[in-house]
Amino acid sequence: MAIRLMDSKSENTNKKYFDIFRIWKQFCSSHDCCALPANSVHVALYLNYLLDRHLSFSAISSVVYAIKWVHEVNGLSDPTTSSFVQNMLESSKRTARKPDMRISDEIMKCVLKNISNPYIYDYTTDFYLLPPVSDLCRMTVPDLELLYQRYLSTVQTVCKTQRRFGKITDGEWDVCVEPKYLPKYKCLVYSFGIANDFPFADDIARFYNCEVHSFDPSMGKKGYVRIKDQSYFHDTGLSDITRLNPDGNMKRMQTFLDIRTELNHLKRMPNVVKMDIEAWEWNVLPEMFAAGQFPKQLIIEFHLWSQKYTTQRDMWIQRLAVLRNVYDAGYRIFWMNRNHICRYKSHFTKQPTLACHEISLIRNGPNIMMSSSG
Known part of the structure; x- marks a missing residue:
């Protein structure tokens, strides 16, 4: 038996x-x-x-x-x-936490063990490079929180020409408009997480004549063509799994690759992918990279979601491991916006701390960290 x-x-x-x-x-x-x-x-x-x-x-x-x-x-x-x-x-x-972050087996095993030889991170550096998971597992929770905040507040590369698209009060996103990252013809943009707010999609379509696809399963609207041959809305969410026939309150969700396949975009990698998907980015990014999906530019709001789990070691380690995965995939931060409305009170410092970081990244851009050290 x-x-x-x-x-x-x-x-x-x-x-x-x-x-x-x-x-x-x-x-x-x-x-x-x-x-x-x-x-x-x-x-x-x-x-x-x-x-x-x-x-x-x-x-x-x-x-x-x-x-x-x-x-x-x-x-x-x-x-x-x-x-x-x-x-x-x-x-x-x-x-x-919500949503349910996938914890890797490697992290699951290491957090169950005692920290016999703590890893001391050198915070005197100007650039907060992330150590491997084996070292993250040896860090204390306050140190993990501090490293997360420092890392997402550090510029790692330069975009010589960038522009903000969207509504000034809220919903603006910084995009690198150098031709290498956003050509002025045949550009393709995916925008995930709309909440009935289309200024970003409208601006980038208008000023750069991009084909723009906006996605959100939570608006109660069916997909439709917003501007003929240019701007489209899809009632689908981005996830690390594909669920095409949801029941009850479940939403229609697809992986990044499955979305590209359904839209017949397999020969066209989006130039810009914007994500504001309420903490699902932590599951989506590893799945995207594992499937070989590497857009030239990622514009992401990283969410901590709730103060309730900011004391959990495995959650901090998993977040930092995902950020390390983003870095290893060649993405570098060229702009960050501190969303001071989205904050939590740190359990360790007792101070208001950022819970949402709006981060703009380009792939294979100039590495100012390397040039600085040389």
Whole structure:
């Protein structure tokens, strides 16, 4: 029966659960408890320990599933069904973020381990390059928060000619209009996240004669042609998964590549991609890059979403890992706008802190960090 239970999960899922279970065994060996079979009170205490270390609901639930799975495979009673464990799981759920950020297996495993050799970041630098995940996992939560704020407030490259498109009061976005990044003919622009606000799309269509496609599944409107042969609205959202036939309150969502395929744009990479998608960017960007999708220019509002999860280590590490992924893909920040309306009170500094960063990036632009160091 154990073999059949193993076969019911993918090889990667089995490996993930057993890796997480090994960390639970290590905890038990140093805290005088039995990992298998486990006592439900000890499991609840372990979850409390993880909550004290600022892990998210996603990480906590993975631990519960791993312990449950290993007990089932070995024909043992499941200790995670007890009220003690379920109450701890519910407690972690109350601080769950929205939307659900995908936490990589690498990060999941490293945040469950103790920090035996802390990584000290050198903040005396002018350019806040991001270390690899292995080092991020060794940083404290206050340091992760500080590095995130410093990184998104640092210009990394130069665009000699840039222009703001959109409404002055709100909805303006800085675009690099150098011909390399935005040609004045046959330019293609995708704008995700509209909220009935089209000035950005209208401006860039009018002044640069671009073909512009605007996307938003939350406006209650069907897709339509706004300007013949030039400007279009689609009632579709950008996601890391494609869901074409939603039910109930679910929206129609597609990946970036699937959107390009549906619009017959596979031979035309958008020159500019603007995203204001309320924290979905953290899931979308890794999926885009994994699928080989690299627009010349990205204009993104990065969201922290809620103060409730700004104390969670895995969430900070995952955000910084995504930003490192953006950097490794060749994108450099040429402009940032501090949205002071969108703030939260830092749990660590007790000061108002930016929760939304409007960032403009170009790919393979001049690297002022390299020229500065030389």
